[in-house]
Amino acid sequence: MKKCTIKRRYLIQNPKEVVKSILTTFPSYKKNLQQLFVENHPNASDRLAVLGVRFQTIKEFSAFENDLDSFLCEDVSGDKRYKNRYLSLFGLPQNYDFSLYDVYKKCDKIGVRTFDFSLSSGMSTQKVLKVLLYREIQFLEYEVSLLLDDHAKAPKNLFKIAENIRYILSIASPVYDEMMRERMLKAFEPLLSEDREVLLKFVQQQAYATLLLDMRFFLREQSGFYLLKKSEMPLLFFVKKYLKKEEFRIAKRLKKALY
Incomplete structure (x- = not known):
């Protein structure tokens, strides 16, 4: 299958369990991990984090989403609030966004x-x-x-x-x-x-x-x-x-x- 570079950022729940699952159940995905942002703030939720990943094939990307579906809350790749600069300055949007x-x-x-x-x-x-x-x-x-x-x-x-x-x-x-x-x-x-x-x-x-x-x-x-x-x-x-x-x-x- 033709190789490509697919970058994704996901809002995930239970980041500790996600890491544990990748290390034990799906170790082949370790090479895909680029970033894990867990907010270090007294009022921050320890159940949410941002996971940055990179894939070389569409098949690999689809398999990752399927295997970790229960942990993936949302694909936030297109939302700049989840980029590194914004996360480091403001933390997760869930802590400051409002209706x-x-x-x-x-x-x-x-x-x-x-x-x-x-x-x-x-x-x-x-x-x-x-x-x-x-x-x-x-x-x-x-x-x-x-x-x-x-x-x-x-x-x-x-x-x-x-x-x-x-x-x-x-x-x-x-x-x-x-x-x-x-x-x-x-x-x-x-x-x-x-x-x-x-x-x-x-x-x-x-x-x-x-x-x-x-x-x-x-x-x-x-x-x-x-x-x-x-x-x-x-x-x-x-x-x-x-x-x-x-x-x-x-x-x-x-x-x-x-x-």
């Missing part, structure tokens, strides 16, 4: 009470920014209700929230579609006014209701239509490259959460 919808539910449960996010360096930038936007929209809707009840500080608070939202959208240029961002930035401009009458007029118009609907759709959109190629970059890379000299309060919060 947007699960976090949204927690935000809904907490309501408008303030709390500090715990962020990991390897987290997806686009997910983190979406969570920040989700929180600001929560605060926005709450302050609008206070504005309608004639609370004195509502205009000033709305100005600050609109600033935060627009800042998040502005720093997200490497992450989100430019046309979408520009449209949203413009749509939030009326909320930068601290004139109560101007604000009251805006939040009672269809434009405000449409803005909220657009934001909700964007925050829950799953196809990735609005995402750019760099959207999934680790948060650490984003902060170091794009926020290094930024002093706005959102940037400071992200830096503080990481370091």
Whole structure:
């Protein structure tokens, strides 16, 4: 059979048992092993690891997958989070990846009470920014209700929230579609006014209701239509490259959460 070089990375369970099985039951596969990454971290799972292997024939590759099938969780060869550099910096994605919808539910449960996010360096930038936007929209809707009840500080608070939202959208240029961002930035401009009458007029118009609907759709959109190629970059890379000299309060919060 024609020889070729087939490289694969697998997320495996029970790495000790995998090694034992290869050494005792399938010793012919010892030559195929290239790497075994087991995370050395207090909170890391000792049941998961990344196994790097290399094969010279398709037959050998197929036999390996068949013989060790019970240990192989997933072929992660195409996921750069499992490459050596990412693993050494951030560890296994299972320890820092998160579901947007699960976090949204927690935000809904907490309501408008303030709390500090715990962020990991390897987290997806686009997910983190979406969570920040989700929180600001929560605060926005709450302050609008206070504005309608004639609370004195509502205009000033709305100005600050609109600033935060627009800042998040502005720093997200490497992450989100430019046309979408520009449209949203413009749509939030009326909320930068601290004139109560101007604000009251805006939040009672269809434009405000449409803005909220657009934001909700964007925050829950799953196809990735609005995402750019760099959207999934680790948060650490984003902060170091794009926020290094930024002093706005959102940037400071992200830096503080990481370091």
